[in-house]
Amino acid sequence: MSMSDVRQRALDLLTRGTTRPGGALRADEPTVIAPPRPFSPFINEHLQRALTLTDTLMAIADETPGEDGLNAALAEAERAMADDPDLASHALMMFITHHPAGSQLPIPALEERTPQIVDLSARAMADIAREDIDPEAALAWFRTDPLANQHHEHWHVVYPHEGVPDGHGHFTVQDRQGEIFLYMHQQMLARYDTERLAAGLPKVMPLSDYQAPIAEGYEPDLAGYINRPPNSHMRDVHPDPIHHPDLLYQVTQHEAFRDAINTAIGDGQFAGGQPVEINSLGAATESTIASVSRPRYGNLHNLGHVLLALIGSPDDVQHGVMWATATAIRDPVFWQWHRHVDDFAFRWQEAQQPRDFGDSPAVQMRSAPAGASADVAVCAAENIDGSGEAGFDWAAWGERTFGGDAWQTPASDIKPATGELRTRIAARAAAGTNLPYLDHDDFVYVVRAENLHDAPADVTVRVFMAAETSVEDRRAWIEMDKFHHQLGPRSRTVIVRPNRLSSVIQKPAVRPPQPRRTPGPDAAANYCNCGWPFNLLLPKGTPEGMPFRLMVMLTDWTIDQTGPDTDCGSMSFCGARDARYPDSRPMGYPFDRRFPNGVSATLAAVPNVGLHAISIRHEPAG
Ligand SMILES: [Cu+2]
Numbered sequence: 036m037s038m039s040d041v042r043q044r045a046l047d048l049l050t051r052g053t054t055r056p057g058g059a060l061r062a063d064e065p066t067v068i069a070p071p072r073p074f075s076p077f078i079n080e081h082l083q084r085a086l087t088l089t090d091t092l093m094a095i096a097d098e099t100p101g102e103d104g105l106n107a108a109l110a111e112a113e114r115a116m117a118d119d120p121d122l123a124s125h126a127l128m129m130f131i132t133h134h135p136a137g138s139q140l141p142i143p144a145l146e147e148r149t150p151q152i153v154d155l156s157a158r159a160m161a162d163i164a165r166e167d168i169d170p171e172a173a174l175a176w177f178r179t180d181p182l183a184n185q186h187h188e189h190w191h192v193v194y195p196h197e198g199v200p201d202g203h204g205h206f207t208v209q210d211r212q213g214e215i216f217l218y219m220h221q222q223m224l225a226r227y228d229t230e231r232l233a234a235g236l237p238k239v240m241p242l243s244d245y246q247a248p249i250a251e252g253y254e255p256d257l258a259g260y261i262n263r264p265p266n267s268h269m270r271d272v273h274p275d276p277i278h279h280p281d282l283l284y285q286v287t288q289h290e291a292f293r294d295a296i297n298t299a300i301g302d303g304q305f306a307g308g309q310p311v312e313i314n315s316l317g318a319a320t321e322s323t324i325a326s327v328s329r330p331r332y333g334n335l336h337n338l339g340h341v342l343l344a345l346i347g348s349p350d351d352v353q354h355g356v357m358w359a360t361a362t363a364i365r366d367p368v369f370w371q372w373h374r375h376v377d378d379f380a381f382r383w384q385e386a387q388q389p390r391d392f393g394d395s396p397a398v399q400m401r402s403a404p405a406g407a408s409a410d411v412a413v414c415a416a417e418n419i420d421g422s423g424e425a426g427f428d429w430a431a432w433g434e435r436t437f438g439g440d441a442w443q444t445p446a447s448d449i450k451p452a453t454g455e456l457r458t459r460i461a462a463r464a465a466a467g468t469n470l471p472y473l474d475h476d477d478f479v480y481v482v483r484a485e486n487l488h489d490a491p492a493d494v495t496v497r498v499f500m501a502a503e504t505s506v507e508d509r510r511a512w513i514e515m516d517k518f519h520h521q522l523g524p525r526s527r528t529v530i531v532r533p534n535r536l537s538s539v540i541q542k543p544a545v546r547p548p549q550p551r552r553t554p555g556p557d558a559a560a561n562y563c564n565c566g567w568p569f570n571l572l573l574p575k576g577t578p579e580g581m582p583f584r585l586m587v588m589l590t591d592w593t594i595d596q597t598g599p600d601t602d603c604g605s606m607s608f609c610g611a612r613d614a615r616y617p618d619s620r621p622m623g624y625p626f627d628r629r630f631p632n633g634v635s636a637t638l639a640a641v642p643n644v645g646l647h648a649i650s651i652r653h654e655p656a657g
Pocket of ligand 1: 187191220360
């Protein structure tokens, strides 16, 4: 069997297995209630069973190198699919993501595996600018974006809470997995809240009272997933009626786990004496196999998904979209649940000492009036002559335009700097239709920095953005980019950074954004699929122009660095494959601690920080 045959077999398996027994549901078929989908990646035992299969696939591929081993692994996955297609597909995707030989196989895009989501997304996009609809429906375009859903699904494939197998029955969580679980979801919330602001909606409220009715319901209109009726609340459920019909999980147990975690945060330590820090807190809250005690702290986040998925189910056999990572973010309650989960992290962070920024490098950006920086600007790529050509020298252009004699002029006053970035609705071909999606113009950040030392200075450039009305809410800051740059000794450097290289997005960034299904020749290819969708890098903004604040901070890379740089995937959300997370500072730094003197006043006074006001304007269609 040739490699292309083996790859085709993987595509066929994954496009037929995840929708329903007997074949993939096509976009033009009616969406009806499908047979129950027994597998949930949020149920520990289910994920363990899937990972055991992944482990077996790895062992098979290890035993026979090359195409034959991969083909044998696929044969094993196909056998398992007869029993539980969702479980086997999830296992196969984890094999492809985590095994060096497996990573030569493709994972079809979520919209290829479940083409009916494209139609739902197209309908939601049609409502993007309507004001006469249900408020929560105004955000449906964001929640149903196929690439955003794929990002969430894939992230959980990269970071399974029961650990990654090694082909020999050993399962290990990855470096800082508990912390990245909290951070990645916190960043999704920051983005969602920003879109809510643009739509005139309040920020997401936490679902912290497990007895309270949830006023708003949700109708997914998606085969295999039931409605969540309005005014329903969590109730005792049988999380696994097929395998464990006698197992009952009670809301009071769920409350006890919530309270135990809160007690640990208040005490600063878990019951066994282990300190609460961000990684152990994430592990205990999700929970993962690295939890200090699952008997004591339970499985709060995961079983919250299950409780909320079963709300509308009379028999606990049918479930809503909260059941699966590929569908959960569609339901507004996902965001309420995750705000509650994030509140644990926030509460812990608030109890820590604020930062004094005493380890800042001897590098400075100049301030300008009104707390703005003279050394930060953005430019639309279309206004940079020649920038569309391959091999364009950004650094030379930056130096020519913003360096030399121009150094004394505020960067934002120099052409082609702009005060406004633009977004619009574009369309791409997907599942046989023309799918509208949010897109933005390419742009670059321009950062000028002066190294005051006689030696070269390696810095990490951290770029965040927040809606102007939310700058004092440290949780509102969205990470836009993070990268390394070297400044020469006693020099003034113009740093130009194209948006397409952002550390948070799936790479390479392509336009129109396409979920890549064919991995490249290198073994880390599928890992590269991890990351936020490029088309959603910029918040939508408003037709009038929505004010935002950009923050650029330069930190000492010799302190930050933990390993070699990677060009692949999202460094911020996915770390480095099977290695240490590539930034020694806590994720979200510097917004991961309280600012007793206010966010913008504090940051404006730090010499290695530049703040800059910009506007994001959403251009109407047509
Ligand atoms: Cu998640």
